[in-house]
Amino acid sequence: ETGVTQTPRHLVMGMTNKKSLKCEQHLGHNAMYWYKQSAKKPLELMFVYSLEERVENNSVPSRFSPECPNSSHLFLHLHTLQPEDSALYLCASSQDWTSGSNEQFFGPGTRLTVL
């Protein structure tokens, strides 16, 4: 595997379910990110982790819970979601998070549908 991978690629869940999204980066980067992408809206940054520590949490509802067990893996735990949470969830990584020139490498995303 190379780059940034995400599983599952598609997920349908009910409002009372609990599920987790997984992201893995094979680039040796120190920073990882979760984004939400809704149709015709800008990417919304949800969480940033640097060296396994959360450094940013952009007022995300508590029904989204991130976990970063090591610098290569990032999870997003989901519980009691709402239909408006249906979106594409993108994971990204970069060498560092405080360097302006660091490009972010994105995974293919998980298409989430909440019924």
Add this chain to the structure above:
Amino acid sequence: GQNIDQPTEMTATEGAIVQINCTYQTSGFNGLFWYQQHAGEAPTFLSYNVLDGLEEKGRFSSFLSRSKGYSYLLLKELQMKDSASYLCAVMDSNYQLIWGAGTKLIIKP
């Protein structure tokens, strides 16, 4: 508040040139990025500008004017595979990327 503006959709002809504009108002500036995103795929990095001027990379060029809060992405010799959304993003003083909603580029034969 912080804001990135870019056109929602543009149409161009194969072989032609197209310019996609981006204007921004952010808290601080640590660089401007352009990404390409094909439908159903991940965004991929195209360019980074931190100083004023033009950066050229093959068929793609990106321009920045910090005093005007303005950038454009120039695509030359358009190919059908260039049909995609083009995302403008600015890194603010907190090193967070502020994203535009993207410009969907449609290439016609």
